[in-house]
Amino acid sequence: MSETASIAEAIDPGLANSRALSPRASRQMIDEPVIHCFHRASPAYGHFIFDCLAPILSLRDVILSGRAKILIPSFFPAWGPRILRAAGFDVASHLKFITKDVAVCPEVILSTAIDSRNCFRPVREICQSLTKLPEAVRPSSRKMIYLTRRNQVTYSDRTISNEDEVVRALVKMGFAIVEPGNLAFEEQVSLFHGADIVVAAHGSAFGNLPFSRPRSTLIDLMPTTYINYWPRRNFGPERWALNLTTFFQLNYLLVFCQSHTVEATTKGASSPIVSTVDIDLLERAVNAAKAFQHPA
Template sequence: MDVVDLHALHRVPVAEVSSPAYELTPPRVVNPSAIPLSIMQAMRHGWFARTHASRPVTLTKVFDVYVTMEGLVFTQDKKLVRQSIAQHTPEECARGLAAIMQTEQAGSVQVIRPSSLLLRKRGEHNYGHWMVELLPKLWLAEEYLPLCSLVVPRVSGNFARVLRDSVALSTSFQPLFCEMDAAEVLFFKELVLVDGLTDHGVYMSPLVFSRTEELRARIPGTQVRRLYLTRRGRSRTVRNEDALMAFLQTQGFLCVDPAELTFAEQVKLFRNADCVVGVMGAAMTNIMFCGKGTKVITLAPASMPDTFFHFIAGLRGLAYYEIRGRVHGPAEDWNAPFDIETDDLARVLGIALPHGAA
């Protein structure tokens, strides 16, 4: 498969913005010795780079391109645009090319003529990826050019409402939505690409939070000050969660699953929190709506190779901790149930347990 650099295409450069340099201290981690070496190596740059230099973020309009496989962009002569590869595996890239060839052979390629902004990437059905890695592209693009259409993943249920509400509440733009299934193929006459805001697990630009304070100011908060976020009924759950929740409720925590809340309800719930505890997962993205200095305690299996929430917390000025727990299942399975010791959590919360209470 041929891969081509965006800058080698027939294109119109729209803007280049300088993402500010910043410093990021490593997270405070409980039980770091439980993390497998391979997982630690995968997170090393995200956790320990400390200095993140200024980087360019570019907006570019390209012409006559295919989009498929969660945001892969191919030229008319079937070359894959390197900058559109975002955590895609080589196999997924090959399937994208095959999907284009099959759609062409069937004579069923749909052509999209309005100028469109690409808001897709691998893992696009994840609320965190949408809020941090996709929606901010709209915020930036809106500053520099008129837009007609947003190319977004086709989602259902509450996430479909959240996606549209997050656009409506953070922008004056009233777009057309061009929804795509994961492996669907569309051909765009004009497509706008934003490159450089994030490199998942390695880098996150401060620009991704350019409108977060505006959102916080627009939506009044609740009186809730302490939150626990559960993932009950899904993968990656705390095995001893009932005991953990009972302990947290004695400490004034509201235990909640934000999965079915509206976008505004999620902002409202987190806006005034001064302590958030939760299992590592999409709902923890909402810590971006917390005020500076909020204590955030993420509970994660030792095998979870993720720096996403560390970046959010660092860029938003939050006091961030991780408690890593022992996995019940294959050592490399980060979706398996895991244990969190109550005394570990109490220690991070600054609570002295009675002897034997843990």
């Protein structure tokens, strides 16, 4: 954990924007120690789990003892409080909400995971706390699940052009089709904790990987667009799913999907990514996964 604003500004350049705020901007004085880890990408479920929830759980004793509260920004996702409650925190006692344009915090603990490094290069001591959450959840009876991004609001605009075909093939092979973005946190934990094989488009649904049992299998449908997608972040290749499955002792099968970007309809918005899944390759990956030794 880093405890200086200068470090925060270096690893989260968006904080520099506070210098350009209007003098008329309303200011909120935070008169107690707080923990800041919910960065601007935290509304994306995967970032929420690895960059924010994991560091918070590593400081559980500090929070529960009242020595510091969790700082909650204005862009905090609506589903966030439920996850924090499920993790054992009380919204009224352990959270501090920012209600003004600017929050002034004399005492703040800043997570080094604020630059997403815990996704790309997971730290054992930080991630280990996540594996304890399924202890109070009954595992789902669904052994093979496909996670679709359709019919839900997602942080990033990524679609599969032939998803109907993907669904038909997987249903024929015995998969249940699930929309994780429309499920409560506890239900997502239950699904991953019970599944032997998970097929999903590359993205935030992988935030549930810590809840999987060792030797279960992830089949990652990754757009080819994601090759060298993050060169400016100095994280190297797009291998965070491989890093995480290795850390949690899961099997990992990668299915590259031909993809292309579509021009954004709004200036400054990210470009949507559309990919196409090779059904034959997907079926081969599933058959390979079925041959693995499954969790006990």
